[in-house]
Amino acid sequence: MTQPAGRGSSATRRRILEAAHRLLSDPAAPVPSMQAIAEAADVSRQALYLHFRDRAGLLLATVDHIDDSGDLAEGVSFVRDAPDALAAMDRFVGLVAWTSPRIADVARTLDAARASDPDLEAAWQDRMAGRRRMCRELVGRLIDEGRLRPEWDPDAATDLLWEITSVRTWEDLVVDREWSPEAYMTAVQRVLRHGLTTV
Amino acid sequence: MTQPAGRGSSATRRRILEAAHRLLSDPAAPVPSMQAIAEAADVSRQALYLHFRDRAGLLLATVDHIDDSGDLAEGVSFVRDAPDALAAMDRFVGLVAWTSPRIADVARTLDAARASDPDLEAAWQDRMAGRRRMCRELVGRLIDEGRLRPEWDPDAATDLLWEITSVRTWEDLVVDREWSPEAYMTAVQRVLRHGLTTV
DNA sequence: CCGTTGGTTGACATTGTGTAAAGTATCAGC
DNA sequence: GCTGATACTTTACACAATGTCAACCAACGG
Numbered sequence: 051m052t053q054p055a056g057r058g059s060s061a062t063r064r065r066i067l068e069a070a071h072r073l074l075s076d077p078a079a080p081v082p083s084m085q086a087i088a089e090a091a092d093v094s095r096q097a098l099y100l101h102f103r104d105r106a107g108l109l110l111a112t113v114d115h116i117d118d119s120g121d122l123a124e125g126v127s128f129v130r131d132a133p134d135a136l137a138a139m140d141r142f143v144g145l146v147a148w149t150s151p152r153i154a155d156v157a158r159t160l161d162a163a164r165a166s167d168p169d170l171e172a173a174w175q176d177r178m179a180g181r182r183r184m185c186r187e188l189v190g191r192l193i194d195e196g197r198l199r200p201e202w203d204p205d206a207a208t209d210l211l212w213e214i215t216s217v218r219t220w221e222d223l224v225v226d227r228e229w230s231p232e233a234y235m236t237a238v239q240r241v242l243r244h245g246l247t248t249v
Numbered sequence: 250m251t252q253p254a255g256r257g258s259s260a261t262r263r264r265i266l267e268a269a270h271r272l273l274s275d276p277a278a279p280v281p282s283m284q285a286i287a288e289a290a291d292v293s294r295q296a297l298y299l300h301f302r303d304r305a306g307l308l309l310a311t312v313d314h315i316d317d318s319g320d321l322a323e324g325v326s327f328v329r330d331a332p333d334a335l336a337a338m339d340r341f342v343g344l345v346a347w348t349s350p351r352i353a354d355v356a357r358t359l360d361a362a363r364a365s366d367p368d369l370e371a372a373w374q375d376r377m378a379g380r381r382r383m384c385r386e387l388v389g390r391l392i393d394e395g396r397l398r399p400e401w402d403p404d405a406a407t408d409l410l411w412e413i414t415s416v417r418t419w420e421d422l423v424v425d426r427e428w429s430p431e432a433y434m435t436a437v438q439r440v441l442r443h444g445l446t447t448v
Numbered sequence: 449c450c451g452t453t454g455g456t457t458g459a460c461a462t463t464g465t466g467t468a469a470a471g472t473a474t475c476a477g478c
Numbered sequence: 479g480c481t482g483a484t485a486c487t488t489t490a491c492a493c494a495a496t497g498t499c500a501a502c503c504a505a506c507g508g
Contacts, residue, residue, distance in 0.1 A: 062485080080365055083464065094487050096467095105465070162361035166279055178425075199443070206436050209426045214440075216421070219412055226377075227408045237405050241413075244398070245444035261454080282495065293456055295498095304496070449508100456503070462496085472487075478480090 063101045066091045067115040070108060074155045077225075081159050084108075106163055106170035113156050113177070120152060126184070135191040136247060142188060143215060143238050147231050150220035157217045178212075185212040189246075197247045207246055214238060262300045265290045266314040269307060273354045276424075280358050283307075305362055305369040312355050312376070319351060325383070334390040335446060341387060342414060342437050346430050349419040356416045377411075384411040388445075396446045406445055413437060 069091035073082040084105055088095040102108040125145040132138035164171040186208045192198040198207060213219070215238065223229045229237070243249075268290035272281040283304055287294040301307040324344040331337035363370040385407045391397040397406060412418070414437065422428045428436070442448075 060485085084466090085464080096488085097486060099466070100485075158361075158364070162357070165357070201439060206428075206432065209422060209428070210436055210440060213418055213421050214413070218417060218421075222412050222415070222417075223408060229405075229408070233405065237409055240400060241409060241440070241444035245440035259454085283497090284495080295457080296455060298497070299454070451506105451508090453506090454504095457501085459499085459501105461498080464495085465493085466491105467493105468489100468491080470488090470490105472485105474484085474486105476481100476483090 060101070062091070062093060062097065064115075066093060066098060066101060066108070067112055070112040071116055071119070074112065074159075075152065077155065081155065103169075106160070106167050106173075109156055109160055109163075110170065110173050110177075113153060113160070116152055116156070120149065122149065125149070129184075129188075135188070135195045135197050136243065138191060139188055139211075139242055139247075140239050142184070143235055143242070146215045146217075146220060146238075147224075147235050150217045150224070154217055154221050154225070158221070161218075182208065182212045185209075185215070192247055199246060199248055202246060211242065211246065214242060259300070261290070261292060261296060263314075265292060265297060265300060265307070266311055269311040270315055270318070273311065273358075274351065276354065280354065302368075305359070305366050305372075308355060308359055308362075309369065309372050309376075312352060312359070315351055315355070319348065321348065324348070328383075328387075334387070334394045334396050335442065337390060338387055338410075338441055338446075339438050341383070342434055342441070345414045345416075345419060345437075346423075346434050349416045349423075353416055353420050353424070357420070360417075381407065381411045384408075384414070391446055398445060398447055401445060410441065410445065413441060 066087065070082070070087050073079060073087060073090055082090070084098055085095055087108070088098055091097075098108060102111060125148060129138055129141045129145055132141050160170065160174055164174045186204075189198065189204050189208045189211060192207075193204060198204070219238075220234065223237075224231065224234050265286065269281070269286050272278060272286060272289055281289070283297055284294055286307070287297055290296075297307060301310060324347060328337055328340045328344055331340050359369065359373055363373045385403075388397065388403050388407045388410060391406075392403060397403070418437070419433065422436075423430060423433050
C-alpha cells in the first residue's frame, strides 16, 4: 500500500520494520529518529530511504507490520463470532485493549505528524476508515438485533463508538490516568452499553 | 503560573502572546515556528527567549493567555449556576464546545511535545488537573442528587467524563468527522446522560 | 553621567530530515 | 570469466528549526 509491492518484502525491509517496531515498543524510550532506527536495524541511514519514501512512510509501514505480525485478524474474527451484538461490542473493546499498547506510541507519532503531511494524512485517514468500518458493522448488528437506542442516528453512533474505542482514549485512561486494563474494559463497555444501546 | 509574575505583563510579552494566539487561531495554517511568531509580533526572534524559557513555555503561556482573554471564567460560573446536576453537565459540554475551537491547535501541539519535555509534561498535567477538578465537581453533584449510576466509582466516572469532554474528542468529531457543533453537543450530552447517570 | 532594563543584530552549535553522488559486493546469465 | 543489475555503504551536502552567546544600542531614572 505504501510500497509499490512486488518485491515489497526484502529481508532488509523486514529487518528495518522489526527494528522500528522494537524501538517503538519501549514505552520509556523517546520516539526514535531515522538514525536510531537505522542503527537498530544495523543498516545505513540511507538504506531506509531506499525502502521508504520518508519517515512518515516508514512509520506507517511499521503500523501495518505490527498488525500483520500480531494476531489482529484472529481478534477480528473473534469479535465477529460473538453470539450477539452486545457481546460483539464487548469483545471489540477487549480487542482494542489488547492491540492499543502495541500501537500507542506509533499512533501518537503519526497522529502528530499528519497535520503537516498530506500523504500521511491520507494514509492515516485510510487506516482510520478501516477501524471505522468495523464500528459501523457493530452498529449495524446492534440495529439488526434492535439494541441501538432509537435516538441514535447510525452514523453518529458509529463515530462515537469509533471515538470512544480509539487508541487515544485507551492511552489517556490506561497510561496517563493509570487505569488497569480491566478497569478500562469494564468502564468503556459500560458507557457504551448504556450510552448507545438499550439495557 | 509559567512566569515568575511581578513584571509578568510587559507590553511586548503581551504582544508576543497575542501574535501566537493569532497565528494559532488560523486552522489552516501550520503550527508556527518561533521565527514566525517573532515576525507576527514584530519583534526579534531573540526577544521571545527573553520572555519565555523555550518554545514549550511560550505555547503554554499562550494557552493561559487565551483562557484569560476569553470569557472562560464566565462560562465556568454558568456551569456552576445550573439548577441541577444534569443541567450542569449539559452546560459543561456546551462550554467545551465553545472553548475547544480556540484551543484545539495549541492543545495538539502541546500534547505532541509533552512526551519529550518533562517541564512541559508537568505543566500540562497541571492544566489537565484543573479541568479534571471541574469534572470531579460535576460528578460530586451527580452523587449528591442521586443521579450517578450506582455501578460507577466516582473517580472512574470523573476520568471518563474528563476523557469524553476532552478537546481531543471534540477535535476528532467536529474537525475530522465534520460534525456540526450542535450534533457534537447532543451526542456527547446523550452518551454522558445514559452512560453515567440514571435517566 | 552612569548603569540598568529591554531590546536588537548577527553568528554559531546542534539536531533532524531529506537528497545526491560515487564506490563496493554479490549474484545471474550469457 | 565478463557484464550488468541490485542492494547497500560512505560521505557530503542543503535546509529548517531550536536554542545559546556576545556585542551593541537606546531610553530612562538616579
